[in-house]
Amino acid sequence: MTKTAKIQGTTVVVMGLGVSGYWAAKWLNSSGADVIVSEAKSLDKLDPTWTKDLIEMGITLETGGHRPETLMAAEVILISPGIPHDMELLTVAKEKGILVTGELEFASRFIQTSIVAVTGTNGKSTVSSMIGQALDSANVKAFVGGNIGRPLSAYLAGDEQADVVVVEVSSFQLDTADTFCPQVAVLLNIARDHLDRYRGFGEYIQAKLRIFQNQDKTHQAVLCDDDAIVSCVELCSGTQVYRYGLKKKKGRDAYISGGNAVFHHGSNGAISLKEYKLVGTHNQENLLAVVLTCSCLGIEPQQISAAVPEFKPLPHRLEYVATVNGVMFYNDSKATNIDAAIRAVESFDCPIVLIAGGRHKGAPYGTLARVAKGRVKAVVLIGEAAQLMEEELGSVVPCCRAGGMEEAVSKAYEKAQPGDVVLLSPACSSFDMFSNYEERGETFKEAVRSISNG
Numbered sequence: 001m002t003k004t005a006k007i008q009g010t011t012v013v014v015m016g017l018g019v020s021g022y023w024a025a026k027w028l029n030s031s032g033a034d035v036i037v038s039e040a041k042s043l044d045k046l047d048p049t050w051t052k053d054l055i056e057m058g059i060t061l062e063t064g065g066h067r068p069e070t071l072m073a074a075e076v077i078l079i080s081p082g083i084p085h086d087m088e089l090l091t092v093a094k095e096k097g098i099l100v101t102g103e104l105e106f107a108s109r110f111i112q113t114s115i116v117a118v119t120g121t122n123g124k125s126t127v128s129s130m131i132g133q134a135l136d137s138a139n140v141k142a143f144v145g146g147n148i149g150r151p152l153s154a155y156l157a158g159d160e161q162a163d164v165v166v167v168e169v170s171s172f173q174l175d176t177a178d179t180f181c182p183q184v185a186v187l188l189n190i191a192r193d194h195l196d197r198y199r200g201f202g203e204y205i206q207a208k209l210r211i212f213q214n215q216d217k218t219h220q221a222v223l224c225d226d227d228a229i230v231s232c233v234e235l236c237s238g239t240q241v242y243r244y245g246l247k248k249k250k251g252r253d254a255y256i257s258g259g260n261a262v263f264h265h266g267s268n269g270a271i272s273l274k275e276y277k278l279v280g281t282h283n284q285e286n287l288l289a290v291v292l293t294c295s296c297l298g299i300e301p302q303q304i305s306a307a308v309p310e311f312k313p314l315p316h317r318l319e320y321v322a323t324v325n326g327v328m329f330y331n332d333s334k335a336t337n338i339d340a341a342i343r344a345v346e347s348f349d350c351p352i353v354l355i356a357g358g359r360h361k362g363a364p365y366g367t368l369a370r371v372a373k374g375r376v377k378a379v380v381l382i383g384e385a386a387q388l389m390e391e392e393l394g395s396v397v398p399c400c401r402a403g404g405m406e407e408a409v410s411k412a413y414e415k416a417q418p419g420d421v422v423l424l425s426p427a428c429s430s431f432d433m434f435s436n437y438e439e440r441g442e443t444f445k446e447a448v449r450s451i452s453n454g
Helices: 019-030 049-058 066-072 089-097 103-108 124-137 153-157 202-213 281-296 302-311 338-345 366-372 388-395 404-415 437-453
Strands: 013-015 034-038 060-062 076-077 099-102 114-118 142-146 164-168 182-187 222-223 241-244 253-259 260-265 267-272 319-324 329-332 352-357 375-382 399-401 421-424
Touching: 013 019, 013 066, 019 034, 019 049, 019 076, 019 103, 019 153, 034 066, 034 222, 034 267, 049 060, 066 089, 076 089, 076 103, 089 099, 099 103, 103 153, 114 124, 114 202, 114 281, 124 142, 124 164, 124 281, 142 153, 153 164, 153 338, 164 222, 182 281, 222 281, 241 253, 241 281, 253 281, 267 302, 281 302, 281 338, 281 404, 319 437, 329 437, 338 352, 338 366, 352 404, 366 388, 375 388, 375 404, 388 399, 404 421, 404 437, 421 437
Parallel strands: 013 034, 013 076, 034 060, 076 099, 114 164, 114 182, 142 164, 182 222, 222 241, 329 421, 352 375, 352 421, 375 399
Antiparallel strands: 253 260, 260 267, 319 329
């Protein structure tokens, strides 16, 4: 039976018209499914280009809420990552025997190319993109997507033929993973995050570990040995496990030594860090993950070395913006959780004026306060979490509040001196004030440009 035949004639409801929902609807429609898109937002709140495209393809679009009668008439309900898989309507659908699954899980069933999957609380996008760059540098055609950029269904909807499919995978996507089985699974770190969605930290950890659930002795797992939780992960499936950390220790397959990323996988290799542009020890860990993953795929050390000078920080991830009168501005808007903000603060040796705040995600800020002491000279707080953050940070560092990003940048600049860093690293999600972290970061950069031009 062909892959298309498994979809043709099937009634599929795609819940959520984000990027994954849009591409899933296009792919399913082109494969002969009867597709209905169900979206909670009203039509005027959606991307008009997407809605026009889907309607012209003959796809039914229902907006303003999820209609129970539509969901219960489906054979398959495909949910976007932002939709909780355990919501009541979906529980009822499962009880009726309707397949309720996620876009990544369902699309992966139709991909026969080797898959590399990268997950972790922080660093997923950086590592996924670097793996893709290294593969391309070695003349191995890579599709890079998943939770970053293009979803798997976009790959299926297009004509691209990749040698390796590299996917960034979030915990929300892994919640619905059933048959998903990457050739190489990478787990970077696990820190407290998304506690506004999960019933506890343990449930979040278990979601991350689902990336390994279908692997066996023919597959590889790459684990960060410096992470307290990941270092304790033991896989019982016979999966080939490779561990890395900053220092050379027994049982580690990759580490930093003498200005090189040293690794042992088959033959020994060493990758110089001289031309590696990403700052922070966490980005050294990220490079080790890339090196081991590429080695698992058969990429030679010299081929990996050739790609290293091309690795650059992704937008909104410790992104250098400008220097104004000796004050350096960095945009780390992607730091949507506390651990990410801690890593950003630890990346600088000079005094920091920190801009933080946004929508609270459930974790306490005490660990950030401990790291900020002696490193951060002042904090400017924005958003819904400002009061909560001030209660924990205010005892170790002076705090003030700002009504918006422009005011926050202005106040931070006033508190900084030449040689200081003004760092936007919010430790919160952006959804109280912005559509996403990208908009938050762009607003920060525009405010910096205003100061620079003034």
